[in-house]
Amino acid sequence: MSLNLSNVTLTYPDGRERLTALDSVDLSVRAGDFVAVTGPSGSGKSSLLAVAGTLVTPDSGVVVVDGIEVSELSSADRARVRRDHIGFVFQQDNLLPSLTALDQLLLTAHVRRRRPSKHRAEAMALLDEVGLADSAQRRPHELSGGMRQRVNIARALMGEPSLLLIDEPTSALDIERGRAVVALISRLVRERNLAAVLVSHDLDTLSPGQRTGVDATVHMQDGRIDTRVAHAAA
Numbered sequence: 132m133s134l135n136l137s138n139v140t141l142t143y144p145d146g147r148e149r150l151t152a153l154d155s156v157d158l159s160v161r162a163g164d165f166v167a168v169t170g171p172s173g174s175g176k177s178s179l180l181a182v183a184g185t186l187v188t189p190d191s192g193v194v195v196v197d198g199i200e201v202s203e204l205s206s207a208d209r210a211r212v213r214r215d216h217i218g219f220v221f222q223q224d225n226l227l228p229s230l231t232a233l234d235q236l237l238l239t240a241h242v243r244r245r246r247p248s249k250h251r252a253e254a255m256a257l258l259d260e261v262g263l264a265d266s267a268q269r270r271p272h273e274l275s276g277g278m279r280q281r282v283n284i285a286r287a288l289m290g291e292p293s294l295l296l297i298d299e300p301t302s303a304l305d306i307e308r309g310r311a312v313v314a315l316i317s318r319l320v321r322e323r324n325l326a327a328v329l330v331s332h333d334l335d336t337l338s339p340g341q342r343t344g345v346d347a348t349v350h351m352q353d354g355r356i357d358t359r360v361a362h363a364a365a
């Protein structure tokens with residue numbers, strides 16, 4: 132199992148009380164599975180992603196990433212798990228304005244301390260996979276919003292993480308480009324046997340009647356997962 136959250140509860144201080152952001156949440160995602168998380172604002176979607184990404188330690192419960200129990204690790208060890216096992220895609224592409232698409236990926240490889248001789252080939256292969264081999268030397272301002280998000284996805288996959296966590300990747304895109312981004316993630320999940328969790332409040336707009344390759348949709352309400360719907364393979 133690439134991600135396993137078991138009975139996870141997370142609270143935040145709220146005046147004299149505590150606000151429960153996640154309430155006894157269970158979620159398992161296997162390699163090759165693409166799970167979407169939906170739900171209203173404040174229902175706990177980002178908190179779920181933050182816990183799964185080892186960015187936030189829950190009050191209680193067990194978090195296992197790629198077979199590693201992270202709940203009891205030091206913050207340095209959790210950072211190592213993030214670096215070696217998890218790729219993040221955020222809403223904003225967070226690309227550095229002065230770097231070419233290729234350099235954005237090489238910088239990540241450098242941070243992840245992968246073998247330098249392999250960086251360039253891996254980065255070019257990834258840019259090719261997301262359809263941007265011809266744009267490797269372009270800087271962010273020379274790319275469209277959809278292209279920037281594809282660079283962002285390729286960058287998250289440098290170093291071959293097994294778990295991909297994606298937060299609202301389509302909110303800055305129009306519907307067509309948003310659908311293309313979700314379909315791209317779905318293809319990469321299969322080709323690379325990744326486990327992926329995508330948080331999106333607009334999945335229904337993106338894919339009315341079908342799920343663009345998403346295997347299951349989890350719905351959150353008040354910090355709890357209230358429904359999980361499996362989707363038939365396309």
Ligand SMILES: Nc1ncnc2c1ncn2[C@@H]1O[C@H](COP(=O)(O)OP(=O)(O)OP(=O)(O)O)[C@@H](O)[C@H]1O
Pocket residue numbers: 143144150151152170171172173174175176177178179332
């Ligand atoms: N750092 C924080 N400190 C205090 N409360 C927080 C913090 N982060 C989130 N919360 C609260 O936890 C609850 C869940 O928030 P969360 O951001 O996980 O929801 P969400 O479903 O991602 O919302 P949105 O769709 O608006 O991003 C909310 O009530 C929110 O106000």
